[in-house]
Amino acid sequence: MAASELIEEDEVRIPVEANVTSLNSPAQTHPQRVANGNPTHHALTLSPPADDHDGTNRSERSGLCSLVLIQSLNRKLKRRCEYEKICAKEEHTDRLPNEWWKTGVAFLYALFNLVFTTVVITIVHERVPDKSVSPPLPDKFFDYVDRVPWAFTVTETNGLILVGLWLIQWLFLKHKAIVGRRCFFLIGTLYMYRCVTMYITTLPVPGKHMVCAPKLYNDSRGKIWRILRLISGGGLSLTSSNLMCGDFLYSGHTVMLTLISGVICILVGHEHYSVDVVVAYFVTTRTFWWYHTMANTHTSLFIRDEFPLSLVFNSISAQELRGAPNNYLSRVWWNPVFNFLEKNVQTTVPVVFLSPRALLSSCKERYHTIGIERDE
Template sequence: MAGPDLSIHRWTPKHVARWLREEGYCDYVDLLCNQHRLDGASLLTLTEYDLRSPPLELKVLGDIKRLMLSLRRLRQQNGHALQELAVAYEGHPQPGEEAVPGSADERYHQHANGKSRQHGRRLDPECWKTAVSAVYVMLVFGFTSFVMVIVHDRVPDMQTYPPLPDIFLDSVPRIPWAFSMAEACGLVLCSIWLLVLLLHKHRSILLRRLCSLMGTVFMLRCVTMFVTSLSVPGQHLQCSAKMYGDIWAKLQRALAIWSGFGMTLTGVHTCGDYMFSGHTVVLTMLNFFVTEYTPRTWNFIHTLSWVLNLFGIFFILAAHEHYSIDVFIAFYITTRIFLYYHTLANTRAYQQSRRARVWFPMFSFFECNVNGPVPNEYCWPFPKPAFMRTLIG
């Protein structure tokens, strides 16, 4: 090896020339060392893209591949030099930098969730954007609560407009305690999700996505609830219209719904907010986030998540609190928006599309600095106690 007593990042072009001859690349000594004055530091950062592109433009593919293999061995033997130069291993760009398209060094590493992680990917937490998304979803929940009060005042009279025909509701007897079980399924799913969120390394991005998606779906729900008022789905629902007279009474009722998260377990009972089911939206969204942001090998968690989702939907229908179409539409819209959003987020071509920026301005705002799929990496969120740092250090 050239210069055994000299650190590689201090090599001169003469040392690099000696190394090239020892490795059998005598034909490229003049080009690399004499014409382009390649020293040790620049040798460590040399990539296949550099060899193929001007001004080098090596033409022999076999030589390019063999030279890259020799460079990788050299980097493996000189990891300390790479650290001193702040050069990422295998010639990858540092975090926040773009990888060179087409470069063989733009490699992917498999993670536990089956996704591939590209070195140099940008995964900026941008906590201030997460705070904006949290404000957005809370405002949407508040607006939804007010719309629920409005539609309650517009619910059709049961004597004039009886429940609509529904295959499931007409075939399955009502179970009085089923709706409480549906909300219990939601609470268990929420607990699982909060634990995943707490331990996930990229928790800020995950929370931002949940808030933006949840807010968007519930905004759509406000529109569907307001434009068409369905009759109550069961005789057990004793709904009287015009319960809240002036605007202040409506606002107080909306605040009570908002603070109770619209759940019967917190004492909230509403009518008229049928198309589409908000409980189904929450169950399905939490299920998809849990299964998306946990490794594929966590089969028990994934199975439990889907069981809670599907049983929750069954209990909603078994309680006769919603029509079957309410639940079906809620499940379909939630899953489509989740998948569409993540397809856009995971595909750089869509992120750079002008059409995506025009039609999805909020998506472009939240995801502009998230470059590619989010890997499922976990870490302890709290600082380690001083005595543990002393033991480890």
């Protein structure tokens, strides 16, 4: 609804009665003549009221005009309030646009880095030194805690449960498009970092219990099949898809886990060095906090509403705060990507869940809209 259309509809129209005389008054108006005998068109002579009844009618008309004016102003004020509510609602909606196409771009980014990780693992596997030549590196945690064979299975089970819970939670979120693209970008970036650390330094296996697949050397076809098998099994030991070694620094399982119990089980199973887990924890948490600090900068710097200066800060846009010269968080290499993903997100994303009924209604409405567009 345009503001101009609403204002045009709300124009106060006051009925004006001109040249109205009482039926009981015999007086009439006559054009005034000048010396040449031609009447003037602007000079009019009004006869005085015939009696007191005309004054009473004039008072009634004045009261009627006042009543009409008050009613018009009330209607205008009411519509103005409704207009402001609609504008406020539209403004709030525009501050958190879905932009599903950006979510799709972030998903492709994450998918590419996950596939690229399997390629790097296949390459690194060929460079892992043999256990007989290079024994496992000394690890302080391994010196005090013996290996528990089933611990790593617990780790992967925890990871699968967490991924399932995340998917269910994500489906019922109101702003799932924004949350989804943030998650996809973070996962893709963390696994890209992991590709770098795995490739530049290859560590020996952390334990003699580990069984590594034979090396293929120049067999390109065999390497491709290994990549496809790793992708199809999700890189999990539970699916027997990951028999390759070398993907130690840093731990990809730690990246996906948020339960401390799952992270500890990685170490108890002696599947990763302690440094792998520690580095993965710091890289994951700091990247997550870094990104969301930048995303919420426009609210964290505001002053409370009871202070007059808050009006000044509230007028500053999120882009100006995020791009401020003293905001050193914006100096990361992925800041242009961040600006692309978060450009139109102008406020903190609230944690709002949809009921199953509301979710089904939303899906039906979208399906109906798509059907109409196809028919057109």
